[in-house]
Amino acid sequence: MSSPLLPPHPRAIDILAVGEPMMEFAEVSREGERLYLPGHGGDTSNTVIAAQRSGAATAYFTALGKDAFGDDFFRLWQQEGVDCHAVLRREDASTGIYFITYGADGHQFNYWRKDSAASRITVADLPADLIARSRVLHVSGISQAISQTCADAVFEAIAQARKANTIVSYDTNLRLKLWPIERARAVTHAAMAKADIALPGLDDAQILTQRDTPEAICDFYLGLGCRIVALTLGKNGTMVATREERRLVPAFPVEAVDASGAGDTFDGAFLAEWLRIGDPFLAARYANGAAALATLGHGAVAPMPHRVKVENFIAERD
Numbered sequence: 001m002s003s004p005l006l007p008p009h010p011r012a013i014d015i016l017a018v019g020e021p022m023m024e025f026a027e028v029s030r031e032g033e034r035l036y037l038p039g040h041g042g043d044t045s046n047t048v049i050a051a052q053r054s055g056a057a058t059a060y061f062t063a064l065g066k067d068a069f070g071d072d073f074f075r076l077w078q079q080e081g082v083d084c085h086a087v088l089r090r091e092d093a094s095t096g097i098y099f100i101t102y103g104a105d106g107h108q109f110n111y112w113r114k115d116s117a118a119s120r121i122t123v124a125d126l127p128a129d130l131i132a133r134s135r136v137l138h139v140s141g142i143s144q145a146i147s148q149t150c151a152d153a154v155f156e157a158i159a160q161a162r163k164a165n166t167i168v169s170y171d172t173n174l175r176l177k178l179w180p181i182e183r184a185r186a187v188t189h190a191a192m193a194k195a196d197i198a199l200p201g202l203d204d205a206q207i208l209t210q211r212d213t214p215e216a217i218c219d220f221y222l223g224l225g226c227r228i229v230a231l232t233l234g235k236n237g238t239m240v241a242t243r244e245e246r247r248l249v250p251a252f253p254v255e256a257v258d259a260s261g262a263g264d265t266f267d268g269a270f271l272a273e274w275l276r277i278g279d280p281f282l283a284a285r286y287a288n289g290a291a292a293l294a295t296l297g298h299g300a301v302a303p304m305p306h307r308v309k310v311e312n313f314i315a316e317r318d
């Protein structure tokens, strides 16, 4: 089935994402010692890597510090095949970092991202040509929450995408440490109203839309103007809605080890597969498979599966 939404093809890039990548340091205890293992985080960076591993041609736009962690991200993207030629480096600001620590209440995220290089992105920095050469622009609530200038830049990127017939995809990724709920609601609803594909998670969406059921949330985002909603429901799978049809696409049951990054993997795999086949329901099934596999290991990037692994995993369960 092909979708009338599928953008003109060929374009150089399938999926371009804009946002903030962050170095991760996750606490581990080894032989009585407390160590911090480095890793890569940042929702939109995770999403392009997941999409690339599912066979899409991806690109990323952000700003990084001229520091070792910035270099590290370049190495990661180049290794993965993500086009990062447009990424800016700043002398006067650092790459964002966060630590994951473990206490009595479970794990805690501690961020050092204020005034980071990415948070200083402005409208003038945007790679207009790259946006116009991409089939999909993917952005998130975090891309907009990190600063006022980033919120504006993302709105402008969306406007440039619409003008160039580039499909806009948006994940709510609500972080109430970054902005108050009223502002999060106003900004993400305004962005969703200009998006084609909504990729919210249930917990975020319940808070943002003040609706309880997956059906009501899907209707809300369709009502704002989105053409496809893929609402992720954790181990219950994904509810996919278009203006014509709504369906629950079940998850693949697994013993999840670490579900952080599952939503980012879902987004990347969903967009890659939807661009390939044009059917959002089948794309969600594929993405549920990719996201289930991504919960089987620690960290966001390491356990993200490549296409062959996802296809074999799903085929074994058919």
Ligand code: ADP
Residues within 6 Å of the ligand: 200, 201, 202, 231, 232, 233, 234, 235, 236, 237, 238, 251, 252, 253, 254, 256, 259, 260, 261, 262, 263, 264, 266, 287, 288, 289, 291, 292, 295
């Ligand atoms: P987020 O990380 O944004 O909160 P979810 O928790 O909804 O996202 O998970 C995204 C997707 O990951 C789900 O739609 C599902 O396909 C998959 N997933 C998450 N948790 C599990 C789990 N325990 N078992 C199987 N699949 C899971």
